[in-house]
Amino acid sequence: MKVYEDKLMKISDNLLMGVNGDTGDIAQFSQFISKNLKLYSVRNGYQLDTKAAVHFTRTNMADILRKGNPYVLNLLLAGYDEKEGGQLYTMDFLASCVRLPFAAHGFGGLMSVSILNHYYKPNLTEVEAYEIIKLCVKEIHRRLFMNLPNFGVKTVSKDGVKTLPTISQASFVGK
Amino acid sequence: MARRYDTRTTIFSPEGRLYQVEYAMEAISHAGTSLGILATDGILLAAERRNTNKLLDEVFFSEKIYKLNDDMVCSVAGITSDANVLTNELRLIAQRYLLQYGESIPCEQLVSWLCDVKQAYTQYGGKRPFGVSILYMGWDKHYGYQLYQSDPSGNYGGWKATCIGNNSAAAVSSLKQEYKENETTLAEAQALAIKVLSKTLDMTKLTPEKVEMATLTRKNDKTVIRILTSTEVEKLIANFEKSEAEAEAAKKQAPKS
Numbered sequence: 516m517k518v519y520e521d522k523l524m525k526i527s528d529n530l531l532m533g534v535n536g537d538t539g540d541i542a543q544f545s546q547f548i549s550k551n552l553k554l555y556s557v558r559n560g561y562q563l564d565t566k567a568a569v570h571f572t573r574t575n576m577a578d579i580l581r582k583g584n585p586y587v588l589n590l591l592l593a594g595y596d597e598k599e600g601g602q603l604y605t606m607d608f609l610a611s612c613v614r615l616p617f618a619a620h621g622f623g624g625l626m627s628v629s630i631l632n633h634y635y636k637p638n639l640t641e642v643e644a645y646e647i648i649k650l651c652v653k654e655i656h657r658r659l660f661m662n663l664p665n666f667g668v669k670t671v672s673k674d675g676v677k678t679l680p681t682i683s684q685a686s687f688v689g690k
Numbered sequence: 691m692a693r694r695y696d697t698r699t700t701i702f703s704p705e706g707r708l709y710q711v712e713y714a715m716e717a718i719s720h721a722g723t724s725l726g727i728l729a730t731d732g733i734l735l736a737a738e739r740r741n742t743n744k745l746l747d748e749v750f751f752s753e754k755i756y757k758l759n760d761d762m763v764c765s766v767a768g769i770t771s772d773a774n775v776l777t778n779e780l781r782l783i784a785q786r787y788l789l790q791y792g793e794s795i796p797c798e799q800l801v802s803w804l805c806d807v808k809q810a811y812t813q814y815g816g817k818r819p820f821g822v823s824i825l826y827m828g829w830d831k832h833y834g835y836q837l838y839q840s841d842p843s844g845n846y847g848g849w850k851a852t853c854i855g856n857n858s859a860a861a862v863s864s865l866k867q868e869y870k871e872n873e874t875t876l877a878e879a880q881a882l883a884i885k886v887l888s889k890t891l892d893m894t895k896l897t898p899e900k901v902e903m904a905t906l907t908r909k910n911d912k913t914v915i916r917i918l919t920s921t922e923v924e925k926l927i928a929n930f931e932k933s934e935a936e937a938e939a940a941k942k943q944a945p946k947s
Contacts, residue, residue, distance in 0.1 A: 563791065
């Protein structure tokens with residue numbers, strides 16, 4: 516069951532959140548954020564932009580952290596605004612948040628960061644970015660002690676949130 | 691007869707009115723005038739200063755105009771102590787939003803929040819309503835320059851030009867005639883404000899001590915809030931008096947030809 520779990524949640528029309536942690540915490544926190552963002556947009560007739568939504572997420576996580584019953588979650592937040600374009604933010608369970616060109620969480624992430632660092636350049640196209648992620652997954656399949664067969668991939672752009680083909684063992688057959 | 695239904699603030703009269711709210715608005719109509727005008731390139735608030743006693747120590751720069759956050763300013767009319775409580779609350783609301791979302795609160799949200807607070811005092815708690823009407827001017831990225839007015843009932847509205855306080859009805863009708871939507875620049879609005887204020891003030895002559903004016907504009911992606919110096923106000927008054935004198939002279943000339 517776990518191998519088909521979708522950890523990339525659509526938080527609003529232009530915001531995507533990838534969450535690492537306990538299933539219960541993931542559901543609770545992501546729903547809390549997304550429903551609050553929805554309430555904001557219904558109340559006011561306009562949406563919060565990515566920066567503000569991420570700030571809101573971080574502030575809530577930081578407050579709950581200091582109330583003694585924290586969510587133990589690592590997040591990646593991806594958003595698109597007309598003004599700023601695409602943005603990626605990483606947040607960890609201690610509510611430290613920073614905007615980065617590429618980021619990763621988890622054991623697989625430890626391995627991926629150096630690959631991302633090597634192949635990343637500004638103004639990558641969606642296809643190029645997908646290929647770089649495939650390289651990361653290839654190494655995870657080869658070198659990681661855990662079995663992580665499937666990787667879901669989603670993008671967020673001016674056309675909203677879209678799902679790309681899942682990367683699995685089959686993606687590397689014949690290569 | 692109405693007396694029986696107005697000692698408790700939170701009940702309706704048989705005619706369906708909330709007397710305490712109406713009495714609060716009555717109190718405001720005796721207070722110093724405040725007016726606001728929305729121009730194409732900015733907004734201004736102008737207010738009548740009532741405390742012109744020479745013995746008053748100049749502690750506060752402005753009597754009735756308050757900065758709420760980097761993008762909003764308000765002007766009040768009514769009971770000063772009530773106004774202080776409300777402006778403090780407005781500043782708190784604005785900062786709480788900044789803490790939550792990392793950006794300035796959009797104008798209407800701030801007004802709306804405070805009006806919900808004001809409304810609560812008309813419905814429960816047994817306390818009297820605030821005897822203050824507020825004019826707000828601000829800028830946000832959603833709707834640009836905005837001017838709002840709120841009153842003790844908790845109602846608010848967006849305006850292109852409006853006035854609160856003493857003689858406000860006369861001022862509003864004057865503004866209605868002279869204000870040109872989408873054509874009035876900030877400079878023209880300043881001249882118009884002085885003209886309207888001179889009509890509503892009790893005293894015969896306008897002087898810089900009796901008027902305070904603040905403008906809000908945008909420059910280089912940042913909001914610029916300025917309270918005019920007395921020299922600038924004096925210049926505006928002088929220009930106004932000159933144009934009045936010219937109009938008088940023109941009137942005298944006309945019948946002859």
